[in-house]
Amino acid sequence: MAASLPLAYCKRRLAITWLIGAGLPFLLLVVQTLIGHYGDTAQQVWSWFLASVTPTIGLIVAVLATEALQQVAGDRPVDAFFYRLSLGLSIFYLLLIWLVLLITPVSPVGLPQMIQDSAAWLGAMQGFVTAALGVFYVKKK
Amino acid sequence: MQRQNEGLLRRFVALRHLFVVAALLLTLLPACSKMETVSSPPGAEPAMTVIGHAPPAKARADGVAEEKANKEEAIKPASGGAGTAAQEGSPASTGSPDAVGYEVDSEKKSKAMPPRPKPVPASPPVAAKNGGSSKAKKAAAPARGFPWPPPQPSSLRVLQTSLLAAASGKTLGDLDRVLTDALDQIGYTDRSYFTIPGGYVLVTRLEGIEPDGTPKAGEERWSSGPPAADSFTLSNYFAALFSAKPGLYRVIVFAITPQPFQATGKPPTAAQTQDWLSRGYNVLPPQVATLRYTDEVACTALIYEFEKAPAGTAQIKQPGRIPAQQHLERNRLVSVLGG
Numbered sequence A: 001m002a003a004s005l006p007l008a009y010c011k012r013r014l015a016i017t018w019l020i021g022a023g024l025p026f027l028l029l030v031v032q033t034l035i036g037h038y039g040d041t042a043q044q045v046w047s048w049f050l051a052s053v054t055p056t057i058g059l060i061v062a063v064l065a066t067e068a069l070q071q072v073a074g075d076r077p078v079d080a081f082f083y084r085l086s087l088g089l090s091i092f093y094l095l096l097i098w099l100v101l102l103i104t105p106v107s108p109v110g111l112p113q114m115i116q117d118s119a120a121w122l123g124a125m126q127g128f129v130t131a132a133l134g135v136f137y138v139k140k141k
Numbered sequence B: 001m002q003r004q005n006e007g008l009l010r011r012f013v014a015l016r017h018l019f020v021v022a023a024l025l026l027t028l029l030p031a032c033s034k035m036e037t038v039s040s041p042p043g044a045e046p047a048m049t050v051i052g053h054a055p056p057a058k059a060r061a062d063g064v065a066e067e068k069a070n071k072e073e074a075i076k077p078a079s080g081g082a083g084t085a086a087q088e089g090s091p092a093s094t095g096s097p098d099a100v101g102y103e104v105d106s107e108k109k110s111k112a113m114p115p116r117p118k119p120v121p122a123s124p125p126v127a128a129k130n131g132g133s134s135k136a137k138k139a140a141a142p143a144r145g146f147p148w149p150p151p152q153p154s155s156l157r158v159l160q161t162s163l164l165a166a167a168s169g170k171t172l173g174d175l176d177r178v179l180t181d182a183l184d185q186i187g188y189t190d191r192s193y194f195t196i197p198g199g200y201v202l203v204t205r206l207e208g209i210e211p212d213g214t215p216k217a218g219e220e221r222w223s224s225g226p227p228a229a230d231s232f233t234l235s236n237y238f239a240a241l242f243s244a245k246p247g248l249y250r251v252i253v254f255a256i257t258p259q260p261f262q263a264t265g266k267p268p269t270a271a272q273t274q275d276w277l278s279r280g281y282n283v284l285p286p287q288v289a290t291l292r293y294t295d296e297v298a299c300t301a302l303i304y305e306f307e308k309a310p311a312g313t314a315q316i317k318q319p320g321r322i323p324a325q326q327h328l329e330r331n332r333l334v335s336v337l338g339g
Helices: A007-034 A039-068 A080-102 A111-137 B002-033 B056-069 B106-112 B125-130 B133-138 B161-167 B172-185 B234-241 B270-279 B324-330
Strands: A004-006 A077-079 B102-104 B146-148 B155-158 B191-196 B199-204 B207-209 B247-257 B298-308
Touching: A004 A007, A004 A080, A007 A039, A007 A077, A007 A080, A007 A111, A039 A080, A039 A111, A077 A080, A080 A111, A080 B002, B146 B191, B146 B199, B155 B324, B161 B172, B172 B199, B172 B247, B191 B270, B199 B270, B247 B270, B270 B298, B298 B324
Parallel strands: B102 B146
Antiparallel strands: A004 A077, B155 B298, B191 B199, B199 B247, B207 B247, B247 B298
């Protein structure tokens, strides 16, 4: 395997992972909210979900949008191991969000309580993921 | 070409990882389904967390402050009559070290209650009988109680006197026996009592009901959590994931007093209603049981209805979905009492 990968390639792969990984639970929440599954806790659930994914998705989309209109000079190589690590952390984080949403029907703990309980470990994971993705999406001269 | 092959290889490796994780999740989910839904005790509801209302500690603190301020007041019934001296609803008259009376909101009290005579220091007959003024002093500090005037219910109904005719002309203790015998027959075995001006309040347990007011069958009637699935299947799981059918619950509170009252504006939460059940007396205090059941005494059924979305919290319904009379007919109380 190659020891380095093009930065543009890494950005696109990570963007696709995040858009799919966050877009599907977004769609699920929209359907559940429209049918009244969450009742009075809908706002709390959306606040939690959007706080979990919006910062990263916003960063990814903003950077890609900026680069779409600019001619990027060259394509810097990125350590392949670091790319795989970032991708793995992103997938793991998104799966944790999926887990919170999908395990509720079979868990005796209600979703509001589960959201409160997950704040600690999701918050920590979000920090790791953001730090890793910052390498790919923060502009450096 | 080599680069394309590398790309394909990377995609394959990534897909392989995803399949492994998905397989792990699918094996874990059946194991989770074997966890039995714990039927929550009345005082603790992990599956029905109530958000948004201040915990009862503040109400308790306010109630204690109010009770201390109103310690010397004796609230007499408007009609008077026999046994007036014993009809002091003040917690000081209960004669018990752990007096559980009622919490009176002074602001709302002035709006809700008719003007009362100048308060007179209570002279509890029970304490006098026991011959101990020290006991009366010990009993003068009630801990906490049922909010009076009561919180606004979803609906209410004054029971027809003909339904309680078996106790007519007797005492409130006889009335309580008639009522509790009927409640036992229809399943309301968990109860608690609070004293109020001129009478008492009887609180029943939170129960699950159907949309027409019929109590749910089996364990679902008294469980505040989601119903346990018989088996884990994908169809059951997706049905639970996309369920929108709300759970319906109610608490029935019987207020027996000769004094007319107006319910206060702030409705209770489901957790508060369960708190009432665990806080009250286990039996009707004897000093209330000996009060006369006169024609002025009314038995009012206050119905507190709650609705809970599948993944939401219980919210009180005001007004209720169905009238109070239908609640009392559907749970067979009216028929058991002979109506």
